[in-house]
Amino acid sequence: MRRSDPDHRASDASRISFTRREVVATLAGAGAAAATGVALTAAAAQGAGTGAAAAELAARAHDWDWLVGTWDVWHRRLRERLVGSNEWDEFAGKSVEWNTMGGLGTIDDDVLELPSGVYRACGIRAFDPSTRLWSIWWLDGRNSTRIDPPVKGRFEGDTGTFIGQDVHQGKPVTVRFRWREIHGPRPWWEQAFSTDGGATWEVNWVNFFTRTNPKPIALPAGEAFPEQRDWDFLVGTWSVHNRRLKQRLTGSTQWEEFTSTLVNWPVLGGRGNVGDNAFEAPGGRYCGVSVRAFDPQTRQWSSRWLDGRQPADFTPAMYGSFTNGVGTFIGDDVSNGRRIKVRSQWSGVTAKSARWEQASSADGGVSWETNWIGELTRTA
Numbered sequence: 001m002r003r004s005d006p007d008h009r010a011s012d013a014s015r016i017s018f019t020r021r022e023v024v025a026t027l028a029g030a031g032a033a034a035a036t037g038v039a040l041t042a043a044a045a046q047g048a049g050t051g052a053a054a055a056e057l058a059a060r061a062h063d064w065d066w067l068v069g070t071w072d073v074w075h076r077r078l079r080e081r082l083v084g085s086n087e088w089d090e091f092a093g094k095s096v097e098w099n100t101m102g103g104l105g106t107i108d109d110d111v112l113e114l115p116s117g118v119y120r121a122c123g124i125r126a127f128d129p130s131t132r133l134w135s136i137w138w139l140d141g142r143n144s145t146r147i148d149p150p151v152k153g154r155f156e157g158d159t160g161t162f163i164g165q166d167v168h169q170g171k172p173v174t175v176r177f178r179w180r181e182i183h184g185p186r187p188w189w190e191q192a193f194s195t196d197g198g199a200t201w202e203v204n205w206v207n208f209f210t211r212t213n214p215k216p217i218a219l220p221a222g223e224a225f226p227e228q229r230d231w232d233f234l235v236g237t238w239s240v241h242n243r244r245l246k247q248r249l250t251g252s253t254q255w256e257e258f259t260s261t262l263v264n265w266p267v268l269g270g271r272g273n274v275g276d277n278a279f280e281a282p283g284g285r286y287c288g289v290s291v292r293a294f295d296p297q298t299r300q301w302s303s304r305w306l307d308g309r310q311p312a313d314f315t316p317a318m319y320g321s322f323t324n325g326v327g328t329f330i331g332d333d334v335s336n337g338r339r340i341k342v343r344s345q346w347s348g349v350t351a352k353s354a355r356w357e358q359a360s361s362a363d364g365g366v367s368w369e370t371n372w373i374g375e376l377t378r379t380a
Helices: 014-021 053-058
Strands: 070-078 089-098 105-114 117-128 135-141 151-156 159-168 171-180 188-194 202-213 237-245 255-267 272-281 284-295 300-307 318-325 327-337 338-345 355-360 369-378
Touching: 089 272, 105 272, 105 284, 117 272, 117 284, 135 159, 151 171, 300 327, 318 338
Parallel strands: none
Antiparallel strands: 070 089, 070 202, 089 105, 105 117, 117 135, 135 151, 151 159, 159 171, 171 188, 188 202, 237 255, 237 369, 255 272, 272 284, 284 300, 300 318, 318 327, 327 338, 338 355, 355 369
């Protein structure tokens, strides 16, 4: 392992819950600048307006431009961590990186050819304007139900430093990522652990990157399994007509309509799926990323949502599967201080269209109120 939801939050309490699971990590609509070459400026993507805030977002949207594309990776990894070991393994790998959310997020898809066997993983990044820090998460394809705690930091010149907290073999550790020589011909990354709050560090992993293509080229699919093609229908570029209930679980019958776009592509050798979303919502434009991963043990997909306006963390995952052409995913949420169930469903799939629907339940799933409908039309 490398380490190891609605318009702006309104004062009306009945609308607060939308921020948490707008589109529930599955609805389409996407910024997708890197996947399509259709660029959104960072300020426009997040509705930042003008002035200093917009200038900051515009600058940060280029922080990872140097990593966009396809790479061969040479790894050197310590065999045992925090035991005084000096034995290292060396192995090859590949990495592909896309920008998301108008440059204020990224996704990389990775193949790691460990001596013990090949595995897939994803790195997920997002910039938080409120802290002016990037967060980086690691999703190990061998344990797709878990996303590692993030490391957070920024770039200074040619070096990026990102620090967070984790647990290694039951012991709390401070984790540090460093990117070096990012504008050189061979950027490199290192990971280090500290057990004394950062006073001393043990480097346990180093990567050197060699670019093979300036564009992100999807990596080959992995081991075949029946569910691998579940999301094939969604891969590509879409326009979306949204119809959303203004207030949910209040008996409201008032709806609002707006458009969005989506770009979607596979990761993790087919065991993962990413949607880069951009919404022209009544309260202003915003972006978000949905990340899905398949768990071979449970035969279910997890689906998580990262809102570009509140990018400090993902929403809790929803879980589900496809049956007879319909995908159903259910998770827990909170609305107006009470716990509810949330359900998203995909249906009506054709080569050029699909339907997404979100519903909420305040009685544990006995009854459901539909609060969002998205009608997707393929554009590419």
